[in-house]
Amino acid sequence: MGEGQPCWQPGGTANVTLEAEVPEVLFVGMREFISRHPHWDQYSLISSALASFLFQNGCEDQHVTKHYLDGLFQHP
DSSP states (O other), rough: TTTTOEEOOTOEEEEEEEOOOHHHHHHHHHHHHHOOOTTOOOHHHHHHHHHHHHTTTTOOOHHHHHHHHHTTOOOO
């Protein structure tokens, strides 16, 4: 699949592959966080961060809200 193209999953959810350049300090922080919290991986961390940003900036889509709330209440 090409970049930005949805990959449909069972249950009607889709995953999209993203490629982004981020400041090295954020990458290092993400890597350190993941090493201390093994129940997180780079995919769940980025998804949670994106959902949080969208929700906090007015996105009212119920799927975004669900991802946001799931990220808030994710326990080790």
